[in-house]
Amino acid sequence: MKKQVASVEEVQRKLESFCVYQDRCHKEVEKKLEEYNLIPEAKEKILLHLLQENYLNEERFAKSFARGKFRIKKWGRVRITRELKFRDISSYNIKTALIEIDEDEYVKTLYELVEKKKSLIKEINAFKKKKKIVDHLMYKGFESDLIFKTVNEIL
Structure with a gap:
């Protein structure tokens, strides 16, 4: 649904507070801009302003x-x-x-997740238990070689 807005300045202020509340990516800001009935030049002017004033980084x-x-x-x-x-x-x-992700903290987190998942799984079969843990960690987005190394150390 398109929103009715009085001016480009008003939209600009709304988008400034949108960006200040939480860091945003270009895609989110452009999607938000689409909600307003603006001509392409106005959208570009607002985006340029947000970039120049470091609202959008x-x-x-x-x-x-x-x-x-x-x-x-x-x-x-x-x-x-x-x-x-x-x-x-x-x-x-x-x-x-x-x-930005500290390597030691990353490995420590992986070990913690393996231990936590291991205690939650009621599976008796060791292979099935291992598979459930590996699947969970793959879903979480850890690297497979790191997962197998960690799981094999713990189980």
């Missing part, structure tokens, strides 16, 4: 996204990369974002 978005998804949702690098690509983030910014 893809590198900052990618870094905070990677940190947040890893720390809060315990996602692995594969899933974070996939989600960032889905949001049309550049390869350079994805690489930069993944540097």
Whole structure:
């Protein structure tokens, strides 16, 4: 549904607060812009303003996204990369974002997830139990070689 808005300045203010509330990627801001009946020149003017005033910064978005998804949702690098690509983030910014994840913390989190999942699975068959843990960690987006190494150490 298109929203009726009085002026370009009003839309610009709304999008500024949209970006200030939480780091946004270009795709989210462009989608939000589509909600308003604006001519392409006005949309470009607003996007340019947001970029120049640093309301919209893809590198900052990618870094905070990677940190947040890893720390809060315990996602692995594969899933974070996939989600960032889905949001049309550049390869350079994805690489930069993944540097934000501390390697020791990453491995520690993987071990914690294996232990937690191991205690939750009631499966008696060792192979089935291992498969369930591996599937869970693959879904979370951890690298398969790291998963197998960790699971084999613990089980």
